[in-house]
Amino acid sequence: MAYQETLQFHTRGRSTLEITGEVGRVVQASGIDTGIAHVFVQHTSCSLLLTENADPAVRHDLETLARRWAPDGDPAYRHDDEGDDDMAAHARAVLAGCSASIPVGGGRLLLGTWQGLFLWEHRSRPHERRVVVTVCG
Amino acid sequence: MAYQETLQFHTRGRSTLEITGEVGRVVQASGIDTGIAHVFVQHTSCSLLLTENADPAVRHDLETLARRWAPDGDPAYRHDDEGDDDMAAHARAVLAGCSASIPVGGGRLLLGTWQGLFLWEHRSRPHERRVVVTVCG
């Protein structure tokens, strides 16, 4: 059995946006007790990020590291049509990934106490992002 | 319900090979309307890559960055039995990942307009690669 919804989020440029609650509501609507919740961004320049939900400094430091892993405006890039953050965003999306899968048990997301799911916008400017949530069980 | 096929691809050494169409055909053959398509390489030195399908410079630049993330022939490596690209390939496979999951809706892959699925060969020499596609719904 599978249940699916497409959610839409507005990002304010490079930043993280917690979406744990929205995905949890889809799991509840699915009526599925045990299975997997699969979350997928239909884009190649933003990511889904499962990380600590308590101290926002964690996400600040991840941003610091991401700028090292894939620097903006690197002179080696050939793909720069949309600016200095264009190729960096694609590379960050590959490293952090464009999907996340979370177990479902007892009809809810089985996350650890400190785990939150975030949409990680890698582009500098605000974007509309589509997120497909599929619950299988 | 689950449907499964194993595909085989020949790679021409370090490079990317688009396999979106082949995976889409498995989804169609499954007859599953709504669910998840799970794609998995049975190897530890190549990856699956979901990235922009339009400008090939994106994949060129990802290759440039991957060589920084895991340099070939780094003097710190202990694992070098099969040459300078051996350990680098394993590390790149960890970073980019050996599986990809894509939502299925209306009987087809729910990819964004600019998303393509690529087999990313990390070894220098050509290889035969087995890819298991499982559709659950």
Place this chain on the structure above:
Amino acid sequence: MAYQETLQFHTRGRSTLEITGEVGRVVQASGIDTGIAHVFVQHTSCSLLLTENADPAVRHDLETLARRWAPDGDPAYRHDDEGDDDMAAHARAVLAGCSASIPVGGGRLLLGTWQGLFLWEHRSRPHERRVVVTVCG
């Protein structure tokens, strides 16, 4: 159909621990012939790692690279409440990922010959880690 078990592992601090056998036993207990085995750590400072199971030097070299990707005690970090390895562990968890999905066929994990599944502890001190295994088919 979905079957789920939560496993618990004791780690001896930063290191890798093979859990392929334990996950295989859950697949067997599920009675599911064809589908996906989803493995998930309920933590943000350890990872699941699919890599070569033969030469332990591969995991030694991955550790060497991980220390470059996310150095311990980097002066740029703001999140350091639990010590020098705190933020580095979160960053390594993002890069290597906190879940793994493996195809199931003929009632067993369809891993390649050289693939093993490891729990990768990123914290310096030993921890108890919960791993949720969900088999869908």
